[in-house]
Amino acid sequence: MIGRWLKRGLATGAAAVLAWVVGVSGALAMDPIRIGTFLAVTGPASFLGDPELKTLQMYVDEINASGGVLGRKLELVHYDVQHDAKKAQTAVKRLIENDNVDVIVGGSTTGTTMAVVPLVERAGVPFISLAGAVVIIDPVKKWVFKTPHTDKMACAKIFTDMKKRGLTKVGMISGSGGFGKSMRNQCKGLAGGFGITVLADETYGAKDTDMTAQLTKIKNTDGVQAVLNPGFGQGPAIVTKNFRQLGMTMPLYQSHGVASKKFIELAGNEAAEGVRLPAAGIVVADKLPDNDPQKIVAQSYKNAYEARWGSDVSTFGGHAYDGLQIALAAIARAGGTDKAKVRDEIEATSGYVGTGGVVHMSPDDHLGLNLSAFHMLEIRNGDWTIVD
Secondary structure (H helix, E strand, C coil), X not given: CHHHHHCCCCCEHHHHHHCCCCCCCCHHHCCCEEEEEEECCCCCCHHHHHHHHHHHHHHHHHHHHCCCECCECEEEEEEECCCCHHHHHHHHHHHHHCCCCCEEEECCCHHHHHHHHHHHHHHCCCEEECCCCHHHCCCCCCCEEECCCXXXXXXXXXXXXXXXXXXXXXXXXXXXXXXXXXXXHHHHHHHHHHCCEEEEEEEECCCCCXXXXXXXXXXXXXXXXXXXXXXXXXXXXXXXXXXXXXXXXCCEEECHHHCCHHHHHHHCHHHHCCCEEEECHHHHHHHCCCCCCHHHHHXXXXXXXXXXXXXXXXXXXXXXXXXXXXXXXXHHHHCCCCHHHHHHHHHCCEEEECCCCEEECECCECCCCCHHHCEEEEEECCEEEECC
């Protein structure tokens, strides 16, 4: 097992960790490395948290079966917080004060992530978030990192694609939760720099089940050439269905917050046809060119996940994969679980090839990705097609 991973070389994500696995005769006598996580495994954001938890469980099991890291087994300590900021705060307090975790990899949503940032900063625990908003790492926070592309990057990728298609006048309909609100603001701030004018600006709540009123306003706004929907969860699927029901024919763009087959299922193949969105390479692993450094990592993760769980891989599970591998590689380089040393090594991550892209972090950048890590996808016949 170990040899198979190591042959892939240190450029791949899991091998970068498992290279330190051998030589573990004292593993059973040593305290485990405790990985804390809090995720939205149930509730409206379960499409995020469920694949994230399954990914963490799968690789913790596999790494333990191979001997652990630095002669120590891994212990995953998990709390399901749904999409509730107060539950997230309670869970993270437990992780820090009662469970004595060494690092935290979690936070399915922006709202739950931002709710716990003061706790991890005060306690000095390395925290790698799996949520999307740029506010998580901008401004930089000493102990906080993230793996997903930011909402600001998504806006830039979408606007670049719009300009290529000659689309300069946009209607927006955004979710009112943490991610939707943040991306709405980021897109409005970037629009002018891309020569984009936002002619209509509508929002919807997390519990709304029909967005035809907002979409009708956009439809009746003179000059709108395309519609952009910042949001995640069931909301964008409802928007997509209502969009088609109203007979709207201009291009519809979604965020990377819906980059999973679940979105297509919820919206329906017919309604989702032609929708564009930016996403990580994991979503189209088998369609990446052979010279793409992500391909071997993305395909390996995809194959392992689908074989273990019998369900389609998603970009969200990939975020958890990258977070775990970055954290464990940092622990390995630090030679232990001293939190300050691990934090420094996470920040020094450079050249890590993961499902989200090639990561180069620094003291000024606790994400380490750029727009080249994003692919513009279009849904055709119920599947993803690379269009950039």
